[in-house]
Amino acid sequence: MGDTRGPRGSGGSSSSPPPSSSSSSLPLESFVAPGGRGHGLRATRHLGPGASLLRVAPLAAVPYAAHLDRVCGGCLQPCDATRRCARCGVARTCATCAEGTRARRLHDLECDALRRLAREDDAEGLTLAHVDLRLLLRARAALRLAEEAEAEEAAASSSQGGGGVGGGVGGRVGAVADASVAAMCAAGDVVVDGAAAFAELMSGLRGGDDGALAPDAVEKIVEVAKQCKYLVAAELRASLDEYCATLGRLQLNGFEITAAEPTSDGPSSTGANANETPGEGFGFARLVPRGGGGVGGHEPVGVGVYPSAAGFNHSCEPNAAQRFDRHACVVVETTREVRRGEELTIPYVDERLDAAARNERLWKNFAFECDCARCARERRDEAAGNQPTDECA
Ligand SMILES: [Zn+2]
Numbered sequence: 001m002g003d004t005r006g007p008r009g010s011g012g013s014s015s016s017p018p019p020s021s022s023s024s025s026l027p028l029e030s031f032v033a034p035g036g037r038g039h040g041l042r043a044t045r046h047l048g049p050g051a052s053l054l055r056v057a058p059l060a061a062v063p064y065a066a067h068l069d070r071v072c073g074g075c076l077q078p079c080d081a082t083r084r085c086a087r088c089g090v091a092r093t094c095a096t097c098a099e100g101t102r103a104r105r106l107h108d109l110e111c112d113a114l115r116r117l118a119r120e121d122d123a124e125g126l127t128l129a130h131v132d133l134r135l136l137l138r139a140r141a142a143l144r145l146a147e148e149a150e151a152e153e154a155a156a157s158s159s160q161g162g163g164g165v166g167g168g169v170g171g172r173v174g175a176v177a178d179a180s181v182a183a184m185c186a187a188g189d190v191v192v193d194g195a196a197a198f199a200e201l202m203s204g205l206r207g208g209d210d211g212a213l214a215p216d217a218v219e220k221i222v223e224v225a226k227q228c229k230y231l232v233a234a235e236l237r238a239s240l241d242e243y244c245a246t247l248g249r250l251q252l253n254g255f256e257i258t259a260a261e262p263t264s265d266g267p268s269s270t271g272a273n274a275n276e277t278p279g280e281g282f283g284f285a286r287l288v289p290r291g292g293g294g295v296g297g298h299e300p301v302g303v304g305v306y307p308s309a310a311g312f313n314h315s316c317e318p319n320a321a322q323r324f325d326r327h328a329c330v331v332v333e334t335t336r337e338v339r340r341g342e343e344l345t346i347p348y349v350d351e352r353l354d355a356a357a358r359n360e361r362l363w364k365n366f367a368f369e370c371d372c373a374r375c376a377r378e379r380r381d382e383a384a385g386n387q388p389t390d391e392c393a
């Protein structure tokens, strides 16, 4: 086995799908990782530490229930109470997101569901705390908008001979006319994943394999899918099977968004809006794949799906790391020098945990055990009765 291990599962695919951005400006490419580990991403040139690898806009992201009354449902940035939706009384939309149509339309498609989830007398066990359910509803709405935008773009380009604001780093950018998306594009190259990237994620061509979900996880998925059927807007309806399949993919490929500042000394725990200054953002700086359990004291804020960022395999001594920028985009950068052709890896769990704890979380959340060089070293040390190496402390 190689240096790293990811929940890629379905090895044996003959072709490597590129990240949705097929642009040559990105210093990475998809490849079939050695050792039957499915797909990974590798560097296409020598990279120094801190090199930017990928910046991806969220296809769909939702705050945890505890943050619903603190952040914008569109960009997950701090947002005050005056911007709360009068109909559902739940979601907030910040001034930037409100400028465009995307955030409003996304919310329109989930507003009724949120209102019903918030109403206790209609709960039937359903609450806003069902973040998987809210992410599923949001993902279905986002997919609908992406499809519409792409259809419009295709129509426009066939009648005008192409062009437009699209292009970017390669993702579909039909929604770029929206103010919040335009702002994130203005801040630098960004991959805006669209329907195609989502379809690839769903098909298993991109990101982790859902074949390995534990039985109790599958049971829970079916339960949430039934709730989705009951709550989803009529125009977003699909089969129970499709809800289940989507939930499974979101579970293995979603990212948990965590706040930049440790909860203990950050203002975030008070819910203060002091951070809501233009250009400052909430200060999201760390993001770990879903289920990673946060990163030492960094409070989890929500979950999101970023298909183009789902292709990085895990390592306990990774050469890259992920963080959020103030546009809720995930930014992946190298943390050390990387040779051309070397696999690019990120941590799926807190690197400061010991080997046993890391692997327990990896197994529980991603259904694999890590066999990276560090795990091998620490297991060897442990077997020899030595203290495990703790270079990350
Ligand atoms: Zn916003």
Ligand SMILES: [Zn+2]
Binding pocket: 085, 086, 087, 088, 089, 090, 091, 107, 111, 112, 114
């Ligand atoms: Zn609403």
Ligand SMILES: [Zn+2]
Binding pocket: 315, 316, 317, 370, 371, 372, 373, 374, 375, 376
């Ligand atoms: Zn490892």
